[in-house]
Amino acid sequence: MGAQKFLHLENIEKRFPIPGKKDYIAVTDVNLEIKQNEIISIIGHSGCGKSTLLNMISGLDAQTDGYIYLLGKEVKGPGPDRAVVFQNHSLLPWLTVYQNIEMAVKKVMPELNKQELKERVEKFVTMVNLDHAKDKLPDEISGGMKQRVGIARALAIKPKVLLMDEPFGALDSLTRANLQEHLMRIQQNVQNTVIIITHDVDEAVLLSDRVIMMTNGPEATIGEILEVNLPRPRNRVELQTDPEYTRCREAILSFLYEKFAKEDE
Numbered sequence: 001m002g003a004q005k006f007l008h009l010e011n012i013e014k015r016f017p018i019p020g021k022k023d024y025i026a027v028t029d030v031n032l033e034i035k036q037n038e039i040i041s042i043i044g045h046s047g048c049g050k051s052t053l054l055n056m057i058s059g060l061d062a063q064t065d066g067y068i069y070l071l072g073k074e075v076k077g078p079g080p081d082r083a084v085v086f087q088n089h090s091l092l093p094w095l096t097v098y099q100n101i102e103m104a105v106k107k108v109m110p111e112l113n114k115q116e117l118k119e120r121v122e123k124f125v126t127m128v129n130l131d132h133a134k135d136k137l138p139d140e141i142s143g144g145m146k147q148r149v150g151i152a153r154a155l156a157i158k159p160k161v162l163l164m165d166e167p168f169g170a171l172d173s174l175t176r177a178n179l180q181e182h183l184m185r186i187q188q189n190v191q192n193t194v195i196i197i198t199h200d201v202d203e204a205v206l207l208s209d210r211v212i213m214m215t216n217g218p219e220a221t222i223g224e225i226l227e228v229n230l231p232r233p234r235n236r237v238e239l240q241t242d243p244e245y246t247r248c249r250e251a252i253l254s255f256l257y258e259k260f261a262k263e264d265e
């Protein structure tokens with residue numbers, strides 16, 4: 001028997017029933033193997049099934065055909081081994097930054113004693129540089145800070161896979177760059193497997209080891225997979241003149257705007 005695969009998607013299909021009509025086949029024939037500690041991004045035009053795919057990996061939705069395995073075990077629903085960060089920070093407004101993270105850790109790691117719990121929460125508050133804001137409520141901090149809390153909360157439960165659905169999509173470009181830096185730095189520390197959905201070509205190249213490019217729906221599937229052979233840590237300014245960066249950017253742009261251009265975007 002070969003080595004166990006980390007995360008494996010096999011012949012995934014998702015159909016949505018449409019009342020009175022034929023089912024809508026959003027994605028089909030998706031086969032993908034994701035390695036441990038790998039950062040991959042999924043890019044494609046609106047409606048190509050990126051969120052659908054992520055929801056199936058998270059277990060929030062079920063595929064209508066095919067299998068998803070995490071470390072050999074079939075994914076059949078949500079679980080703490082897969083944490084999700086959404087575009088709109090889903091923090092509880094009546095809890096402070098600290099308490100939002102604490103609540104998640106308490107739930108997933110009930111075995112921790114008071115001191116261990118405190119240390120764990122503080123470690124992740126510090127990891128996203130929010131020590132100064134730990135007693136603030138979500139309404140009292142900026143959008144970028146809220147998203148950092150979301151990332152800290154997701155990572156604090158020690159997931160095997162971090163799933164991010166356009167996590168920086170709602171932020172201005174400077175805040176977005178700042179969060180990308182946070183994510184890259186954190187990744188160097190915690191070595192998670194990260195799957196990130198993005199519409200942003202530069203973000204995909206900057207962050208990823210591989211970029212998964214989806215064809216347009218209906219019946220969207222993986223069109224091409226691009227390997228990004230850039231060493232880490234990556235510096236966004238230096239990358240601008242790196243031939244590998246340019247090659248990757250051009251490959252994605254050509255896929256999205258030549259091979260699979262979409263008129264209505």
Ligand SMILES: Nc1ncnc2c1ncn2[C@@H]1O[C@H](COP(=O)(O)OP(=O)(O)OP(=O)(O)O)[C@@H](O)[C@H]1O
Nearest residue numbers: 016017024026045046047048049050051052053217
């Ligand atoms: N519950 C549903 N019922 C019917 N069709 C659905 C449902 N959810 C999604 N779809 C359709 O499946 C396709 C894929 O949707 P999905 O949200 O995964 O795309 P996406 O690539 O994430 O889009 P965007 O980039 O705009 O967020 C779309 O055509 C969408 O309309």
